[in-house]
Amino acid sequence: MLREVAIVGAGWSGFRSITPDLSYKEMMYEAAVRAYEDAGIDPRRDVDSFVTVAEDFIEGTSIFDEYTPDQLGGALRPNHTITGNGIHGLAAAVMQILTGQFDVVVVEAHSKASNVLTLPHILAYAMDPVYNRPLAFHPYAIAGMEMRRYLAETMTPLEACARVVVKNRANALFNPLATYGADLSVEAVLGSDMVAEPITRLQCADHADGAVVLVVADGATARALTDRPIWIRGIGWANDTHTLESRPWGEAAYAHLAAQMAYRTAGIKSPRAEIDFAEIDDTFAYKELQHLEALGFCRPGEAGLWTLEGGTEINGEFPVNPSGGSLGMGHLLDGSGLARVLEVVFQLRGEAGRHQVEDAEVGMAFAWRGVPTTSGAAVILSN
């Protein structure tokens, strides 16, 4: 990349299953104040541009960017909104800094999922309006079909998916920001209610409310602001096809493509050897396994066995979702990407407390936008 780019401040609000006491504006404000305090900056003086992440239908407001500047301290300044996951927003900030025209850019993403009473109905509006929407099936059925295809193609045992849930929700017990920490068994996960066969209730991440704000800066500014910048080594994002009829159902091609771009920009040749841990999308339990393979941390069919052997536990060979992931922390809708990045930042700063990964020097965050999309984004960070 043309310039060094680093995260110099991180703030959050939440994460909780409901937040009747807070509006989305208050959550954004709380996260922003924390991030600015962390970075030691004044948003009215030191920030060149603001990037927010939101989708109209989730917010219940059209052209939602209208309501973003005030609570971030961004009024009458360059602001824009990205309709992607949080890491797409981070990518927009990184690109702005790489142009050389901006030195400090703020990125925000949030979830007020508890306000969304009819999420499956909203997701149904993401289906192709001509070919798929008239069939009126629950969008999670797409995940069910994809999971079945993945398990068949890779010979992954169902127990491995359940182990992902057990691991992530156990990790969440040690994370004070996590909402859904629990001590579960494989049997309990597989025995919970069926949602979209073979996905059971406990294999789906429940939603949470929260906001994340990151302060991103070029190398020189980062060094002046802090003695512990978290460097953005590489970033990548990609879409596979949105069309259900023409996508590969067993593999996460979008994750593979996004990771290849991130590795290329970071100069990483051997991800498993060069990266110490990862926070990756686990909206559904099988997704953690499918993504691990697509991201190149293991070969197709190996992620399940690796998980069953404990290789992805916090103290394993390659910790995956030490935060608890979306299964343990709660799914923040499009804010999930920045929640993953937030955890990588804590880990690389050595601030993760009881869920700290030992010798964490290089970490990856990867996010997927959920059904019915094939949209993924990855970032590689180091201390």
Add this chain to the structure above:
Amino acid sequence: MARNRVAIVGAGMTKFVRRAQETSKELAWEAASKALESCELTLKDVDAVVIGSAPEAFDGVHMKVEYLSDGCGGWGKPVIRGFVGGGTGVFSAIQGWYHVASGLFDTVLVVAEEKMSACQPHPQGAFITIFDNITERALGPNLLWIFALEMNAYMTRYGLSKRDIALVSVKNKRNAVDHPAAQLGDPNITVEDVLNSEVLAWPVQRLDVSPVTDGAVAVVMAAEHVARRVTNKPVWVEGVGWNLDTAYWTNRDLSYPTYVEEAARMAYKMAGITEPRQQIHIAEPYDPFDYKELHHLEGLLLFDKGKAAEATALGITQRDGDLPVCPSGGLLGVGNPISAAALMKVAELFWQLRGEAGARQVPGQPKRGVAQAWGDLMQVGTVIVLGV
């Protein structure tokens, strides 16, 4: 200047129509294909795709970037959609600029699409959802109302008459006659027609307002080494700026768009422009309403506050005037598929600066132009300066 020079090397658009038979995805495909054909590139040459689209409520597609992605050529590529309400069209070109200027991509396809006709019976039903859900939406506001407030504030502050402002509508609808993609070109329209048209929300009348439109526009943006290989007439992005003011629009002085001035100053600084009135030869300000063209010309620092109407009356902003303004026909004439309309302005500058605008070509071989868009709750300005 940016560390990497970025050029526009191709542009294409669909016809702007009241109701397109094509789906959103098909409209996006048509514009994207035409833009690539115009510079003899194929999808293989495209490193990333930027998508522009404003409220999703128009065509009722959630996560519209995902739905549009393969229609825009984004299959297997990095795809991103940003938005700033009505400012989105110019902003998508700004996003294309920062993709290329970042050094991460050599060639980026920028596609803006809007299909407003799908919103029945009228897109105002979608526009009600842009208002604050606690303080305003319960009042059942119509978008025209707030622009009527702004138009009134502007007229009152500077003592302008309806007749002064109607000249803009006449100019742009006449200019649009020469645009092959235009929806509302009218060679015979007069000021009297505008003044006698139906009152929608005083002082806004039917012919003061741009129409509801379906359409898509695409441009291809490239790094210098690619641009010089692809074309001998690259149009360079010299400056970009954008600015979003507070959501509390009721607290704002509506007679002057400070946020447009801030965006313009940002773009001019980057472009090294110190005397915009001398250094800019052609302007495509956002004109969804006739008064907005005047408002924006002042925000862009091209005329003194309150003086743009006088310049219009003197013919300065005609296609053969000293500062041609909206030679395309603008939103009032070509049509207003929100985000696509503003990217159309960027495409118009591309064609004008290359001398390829045909019957719309402004005389005198213009070297530099500015395009600008505006939107949200009278809140955002996006500005791009292009030059050859």
